Amino acid sequence: MRYAETGYNLEIDLSSGNIERVATDPRDMELYLGGQGTAAKILWDRVGPEVDPFSEDNLLIFSAGLLHATPVPSATRASVDTISAQTGLYSHSLFGGFWGPELKHAGYDKIILRGKAKGLVYLWIHNDKVEIRDASHLAGKGTMETAECLKKELKDAKVQVAAIGLAGENRVYMSSIEHYNSSASRGVGHIMGDKRVKAIALRGTKDVYVAKPAELFDLCNRQYKVIYDKGSSVMTHSHNEAWHTDVFAWGFARERRKGFWNKELEEEWAKVTDSVFVRYNGCYNCSIDCHATISYPGRRSFSYKCYGKLTYAMAAYQDVAFNYDIMGLTQEYGLDSFSTPQVLAFACELYEAGILTDKDLPDFPEDSGKRFFYLLEKIVRREGVGDALANGVYWAARQIGKGAEEYDHNTTKKFEQVPLKLGALNYPYFLMYATGAKMNITQIEGSFPQNAIPDKERRKAFVDKWEAAPDKFKKIYMEWEPRTQPPIDAAVAIADWNETMHYIDDSVGICAFVSAFKGQFNKSSYHINNYPEFISLASGLELDQDKLWETARRNRTLIRAINNRRGMRREDEKPPHGHWKQRLPDIEKQLIDEYYKFKGWNEDGIPTKQELDRLGLGYVSQDFIKRGILTDDKASPAKETSA
Amino acid sequence: MVEDVIEKKTVKVIKVDVDKCIGCRACELVCSAFHAEPKYSSTNPAKARIRLIMDEFNDIYIPLYAGEYTDAECNGRNVYTIDGKTYDECTFCRASCPSRDFFKDPDSGLPLKCDMCLDDPPLEEPLCVQACRCDALTYEEVEQEEEKEESPDEMETGLQSLVKKHGTKKVMESLARISKEAD
Numbered sequence: 001m002r003y004a005e006t007g008y009n010l011e012i013d014l015s016s017g018n019i020e021r022v023a024t025d026p027r028d029m030e031l032y033l034g035g036q037g038t039a040a041k042i043l044w045d046r047v048g049p050e051v052d053p054f055s056e057d058n059l060l061i062f063s064a065g066l067l068h069a070t071p072v073p074s075a076t077r078a079s080v081d082t083i084s085a086q087t088g089l090y091s092h093s094l095f096g097g098f099w100g101p102e103l104k105h106a107g108y109d110k111i112i113l114r115g116k117a118k119g120l121v122y123l124w125i126h127n128d129k130v131e132i133r134d135a136s137h138l139a140g141k142g143t144m145e146t147a148e149c150l151k152k153e154l155k156d157a158k159v160q161v162a163a164i165g166l167a168g169e170n171r172v173y174m175s176s177i178e179h180y181n182s183s184a185s186r187g188v189g190h191i192m193g194d195k196r197v198k199a200i201a202l203r204g205t206k207d208v209y210v211a212k213p214a215e216l217f218d219l220c221n222r223q224y225k226v227i228y229d230k231g232s233s234v235m236t237h238s239h240n241e242a243w244h245t246d247v248f249a250w251g252f253a254r255e256r257r258k259g260f261w262n263k264e265l266e267e268e269w270a271k272v273t274d275s276v277f278v279r280y281n282g283c284y285n286c287s288i289d290c291h292a293t294i295s296y297p298g299r300r301s302f303s304y305k306c307y308g309k310l311t312y313a314m315a316a317y318q319d320v321a322f323n324y325d326i327m328g329l330t331q332e333y334g335l336d337s338f339s340t341p342q343v344l345a346f347a348c349e350l351y352e353a354g355i356l357t358d359k360d361l362p363d364f365p366e367d368s369g370k371r372f373f374y375l376l377e378k379i380v381r382r383e384g385v386g387d388a389l390a391n392g393v394y395w396a397a398r399q400i401g402k403g404a405e406e407y408d409h410n411t412t413k414k415f416e417q418v419p420l421k422l423g424a425l426n427y428p429y430f431l432m433y434a435t436g437a438k439m440n441i442t443q444i445e446g447s448f449p450q451n452a453i454p455d456k457e458r459r460k461a462f463v464d465k466w467e468a469a470p471d472k473f474k475k476i477y478m479e480w481e482p483r484t485q486p487p488i489d490a491a492v493a494i495a496d497w498n499e500t501m502h503y504i505d506d507s508v509g510i511c512a513f514v515s516a517f518k519g520q521f522n523k524s525s526y527h528i529n530n531y532p533e534f535i536s537l538a539s540g541l542e543l544d545q546d547k548l549w550e551t552a553r554r555n556r557t558l559i560r561a562i563n564n565r566r567g568m569r570r571e572d573e574k575p576p577h578g579h580w581k582q583r584l585p586d587i588e589k590q591l592i593d594e595y596y597k598f599k600g601w602n603e604d605g606i607p608t609k610q611e612l613d614r615l616g617l618g619y620v621s622q623d624f625i626k627r628g629i630l631t632d633d634k635a636s637p638a639k640e641t642s643a
Numbered sequence: 644m645v646e647d648v649i650e651k652k653t654v655k656v657i658k659v660d661v662d663k664c665i666g667c668r669a670c671e672l673v674c675s676a677f678h679a680e681p682k683y684s685s686t687n688p689a690k691a692r693i694r695l696i697m698d699e700f701n702d703i704y705i706p707l708y709a710g711e712y713t714d715a716e717c718n719g720r721n722v723y724t725i726d727g728k729t730y731d732e733c734t735f736c737r738a739s740c741p742s743r744d745f746f747k748d749p750d751s752g753l754p755l756k757c758d759m760c761l762d763d764p765p766l767e768e769p770l771c772v773q774a775c776r777c778d779a780l781t782y783e784e785v786e787q788e789e790e791k792e793e794s795p796d797e798m799e800t801g802l803q804s805l806v807k808k809h810g811t812k813k814v815m816e817s818l819a820r821i822s823k824e825a826d
Contacts, residue, residue, distance in 0.1 A: 069686055071676050073669070098668070105687060148700050156744075157697060158688075180699060205689035205749035213683035217676060221773060224669070228776035278702050282667040287776035289665040293702065301700070 003211040004066050004539035005029055010108045010130065012123065014195055015056055015115030019130050024109065030541060031616060034066030034109060036092055037507035037555040039081035042112065043090065044558060044620070049565045053085035053191065054171075060113040060191045062103070062162070062200065065509010069104035069208040070538040071220040073227055074514045074525070076100060076283035078162075079506055083566070084187040085194075086173040086392050087414045090562045091187040092438055092506070095162070096283035097180035100509055102160040105204030117196035120169070124154065126203045135198040140166055142332025143178035144300050150201045163199035164189050165334030167380045172390040174339045174379075174416075178331060181281055181291040181303035185336030186439050187415065211540030219537060223525065227514050228287040230523045235306040236290050237280065239270035241320075244307055250314045252345035253410040253419035253576075269320040276324055283511065290513055299328025308337050315341030315419070316348075316368045326372060333380045338440060339392065339416035343379070344372045346393050346407060355402045360385040392416060410576045413568070415439045417576045425580045426450075427491035430588060431595050432498060433575035435605070437559050438506075446512065447501050447519035447527075448473060448494045452480040468519045468527030470545075473497060488587075492595045503552035504531060554615045557599070557607050561620045564629060570596075570605040606630060650791045655759050656783045657708065657772060664704040664779035668695050670771035677760055677770050689749045692757040693771050696734050703728060706771075706780060709746040710737025712754035717742070 011020045024038075032038045039061040051057045060082045067075035078100030084091030103111065106127050122135040138146050147161035160179065167175035168189035175189030210216050235243075242261040249256055276296050280289035281303060292309075295301040304327060312330070313323035330340060348371055350356040351364060358364060361384075365371050378386025388399040394414040397404040410417050412433060418441050428448065429441070436444040447468065453459040463474045476490045486494065501516035505526070512518070515526040526534070532543040573592065596603060600611025609630055612621035624630035671688035678692065679685045688694075692709040717740075721732040739746035739754035746755050760769040767773075768782040775781075805814050 071672060071683070071686060105689070144700065205687065207679070207685035207687045207690075209685045210683070213676075213679075213681060213685075217683035221673075221770075224774055224776055279704075280665055281699075282665040282777075284667060285669045285672050286667050287665075287669065289667075289777065293699075295702075301702070 001209060002026065003209050004070050005034055005109050006104055006107050006208065008108050009110040009112055010125070011112045011114070012130070012132070013115045014113060014117040014121070014132065014197065017132055019132070021108070021128070029066065029539065031551070032555055032558070033507035033535070033551055035063045035079040035507040035509050036081060036503070037551070039063045039079060039110065040090070040555060040558045040562065043081060043083070044562055047083055049567070051083065053083045053088065054194050056115045058083050058191060060188070060195055062111040064100040064103045064109055065507065067508045067510060067534065067538055069101040070210050071217050072510070072534050072538055073220055073223050074283075074286040074288065074511050075509045076286055077506070077509050077511050078103070079509070080177060080184045080188040082188055082191045085171070085190060086187050086395070087439070089413060089566055089568060090437060090559055093184035093186040093188045094506060095177065095179055095182040095184040096511060097160070097182045098284045099160045099162050099179045099202065101284050102202045102204050104208050105206050106202050107204065107206050111200065113195055113197065116194065120196050120198050122150065122199040122201060123197065124201050127206060138198045139169065142300060143334045144302065144332060146199050147179070150199060154201060154203070156203055158203060160202045161199050163334070164192050165332055165380075167333045167335050168193035169198070170380060170382050170390065172335070172379060172382070173392045173395070174336045174343060174390075176334050176336045178334050181293070182283065183336070185338065189334055210538045212537040216537035219533065224287055227525045230514070230518070230525055231288070236292050236304075239266055239273065241266070241269065241310060244310050245314070247420070248307070248314060249419040249421040250317055252315065252349050252407075253342060253421065256421055272319070272321045272324070286511065286514070288514060294324050294327070296324045296328045299325065300332055302327055302331040304337075311337045312341045312372065315345040316372045318369045322369045326376070329373070329376065333376070335380070338418065342410065342416045342419065343389055343393055343396070344375050346396070347375050347389055349407055350400065350404055353407070355400065355404050356385060409578050412574060412576055413439070413572055417579070418442065420579060422579065423581050425485070425582045425584050425587070427485045427488065427587070427591055428494040428498065430575060431491060431495040431591055433579065434573040434592065435595060436499065437556070437563060438502065442517065443502055443512070444499050445520075446517035447498045447524070449477065449520045452477065452482040454482040462522060466522055467529060468522070468524045470528060488590055488594050491591060492598045495595060496598060499556065500549060500552045501528065503555045504548060507555060508535060550615070554617065557611065557615055558617060558620065560601070561607060561612070561617070561624070564606045565623070565627070568605075570603070573605060648791050650789050652787050652789050654785045654787050656785055657769065658781045658783065659706050660779050660781070661705050663777050664695070664706060665777050666695065666697060666699070666704045669774040670706055670780060671695060673770040673774045690755065692746070692755045694745050701728055703730065703734070705734055707734070708737055708757040709739060709755045711756065712739045714741065716740060
């Protein structure tokens with residue numbers, strides 16, 4: 001009997017219509033856990049570097065996390081993994097709600113999509129019954145509209161739907177996959193659209209088993225209270241937006257408006273929110289109601305969390321009402337609320353600069369908010385200049401030309417970054433921006449605080465309560481001089497800890513909002529010290545902190561290897577150009593050198609044979625040597641550039 | 644002669660505040676784990692004896708408990724409109740019945756019924772209530788005084804109906820003859 005996982009993947013070839021239920025190797029759980037980890041193994045094995053993201057051979061993998069559908073609270077984040085056409089690299093996203101656990105109850109750990117359907121289809125998966133169905137009646141429909149249609153059509157309100165909107169159908173690079181209150185963004189929706197899959201509807205009524213029932217249940221029952229008491233939903237529940245409006249950059253990630261926020265604004269915006277607010281809601285088996293349902297007049301209702309409330313407003317220099325209004329539309333089109341506002345603001349800048357003209361944008365409105373709505377319609381339909389803009393800032397800049405490339409200032413590895421403009425170079429953050437494989441800093445950061453508490457006693461009090469931190473990091477934190485950067489070796493260790501926690505979360509399916517992302521605030525309910533017990537009791541794996549850390553390192557390295565094989569090298573590891581005013585080339589070089597060494601990578605950023613073999617990734621080192629990416633364990637002679 | 648007696652009875656009450664529900668369905672999960680064989684060995688919300696009736700498009704979140712089994716469908720259906728939201732009558736009905744597929748074991752089709760997590764030793768609160776941190780579900784034990792009619796025994800009830808039907812005389816004669824034969 002398999003515990004925590006179902007032991008089966010669903011393989012669907014959309015070109016041939018072939019559907020298979022395939023038993024998985026239990027050893028994969030031991031090596032990669034599940035979710036993102038086991039998905040990476042499949043991508044390595046089956047999607048070679050020669051595969052064009054828009055070809056039939058690219059895979060789109062939907063994975064439940066290892067702990068989904070066990071009693072472990074807040075295990076909600078399903079993982080979507082593929083190769084992105086935007087970056088040419090590994091692309092990964094997560095979404096919560098109910099979908100991942102429902103997949104487990106239907107009897108599968110993953111859905112692996114290959115090929116392309118001839119026309120628009122949706123998948124209907126009800127336990128062992130799996131059908132590829134015509135979706136021509138859903139073409140052009142919004143994401144939530146599609147979900148509502150399918151629930152009615154399939155006559156079951158408990159059917160869980162993940163769908164793309166018009167943006168995904170038209171392979172817009174910023175398109176997302178939407179489900180209930182959550183979206184998988186960061187470049188996975190366009191691949192679903194390319195495969196011509198409008199939606200996946202799931203219904204599962206099978207048992208999912210755990211290894212140590214009574215002990216696990218007792219632990220989980222106590223964990224409900226821990227999670228609730230730590231209360232991580234503050235940002236969504238608060239009307240005080242000082243943090244986001246003062247810290248994040250406005251417009252096209254250009255300008256910080258310190259002191260923008262005040263009491264009057266708070267009252268004014270709170271009034272708007274109260275008038276459209278419907279309910280706070282949570283994902284499956286999670287007591288943190290960090291999503292807010294909003295119903296804006298004339299729009300379908302939608303959910304947002306945290307900074308999602310303001311990304312469009314700040315990019316357009318508008319207010320919260322504008323954000324709610326446009327989100328009612330963008331959620332239906334299925335668009336990433338981090339990258340899309342930047343593309344829209346980028347287009348506005350190009351117009352102001354005369355690079356885009358009235359010929360490109362006939363009747364372009366004066367008002368920045370109206371401009372956003374105008375551009376949105378062009379992008380989701382790939383009309384006119386919208387066709388270039390639909391490829392994101394990096395590619396649009398190069399397609400438009402005429403100096404537009406100069407405006408591409410906030411991408412890393414061709415992907416839009418969070419709009420931030422800061423002063424002094426932050427060492428751990430430099431490393432995370434430069435080397436991260438998850439494309440958005442929020443998916444990499446979070447365990448180590450961003451600032452040292454100046455008062456030593458208060459800092460000590462923080463550390464005393466800091467159950468998530470291994471002792472090494474308590475020491476680093478206590479010795480950290482406020483307003484200075486930690487030593488280079490400490491910065492490397494911090495970056496490593498931060499990302500390690502996310503690699504664990506994303507393979508077991510726990511939401512970073514109760515784990516990796518919240519450690520910096522002393523509010524993580526899951527951490528390296530208690531994770532092994534949850535995973536062991538649920539899955540039966542023998543696990544301690546070291547072994548778990550090593551597993552996360554294996555997953556991180558394997559994903560690194562996928563990107564290396566697709567041509568990614570050290571020269572690609574650059575944070576957004578103007579992210580920090582201060583740049584220190586010598587220190588930055590040292591940071592990267594030390595980080596690579598710490599990770600067991602050579603100076604080109606490729607894992608060494610020794611490190612790969614040590615991690616049980618001998619099949620990667622063999623492939624690298626065969627391809628000439630590694631010569632024995634020395635640096636790479638192959639100087640390919642990114643795809 | 645039938646007498647009325649006053650009896651004290653503890654009634655277990657789960658209070659449902661639908662406005663507080665965040666839709667997480669932890670109640671369904673823990674319920675299915677509690678009733679798994681062996682206990683807690685698996686989860687399966689389809690086997691839960693509580694079901695969140697959910698229509699996220701219309702902001703409807705109603706935790707509903709499984710009640711009695713009935714083999715008959717309703718003859719007609721009502722539709723309720725409360726505060727501008729429209730609810731099917733089934734939204735509030737606890738029965739395991741032929742017209743819907745829930746509150747039945749998905750494998751065997753046998754009806755399921757909430758037992759308030761009957762356990763030995765007894766739980767402080769049913770598990771769904773323990774898992775509901777947002778207090779949409781709360782638990783109370785209420786002492787109620789109940790007037791209990793001391794009911795006549797079964798034979799007496801039977802005899803009374805015979806007397807009503809045939810008259811005292813005829814029943815007495817039959818009784819005498821039967822007892823004579825029996826002796």
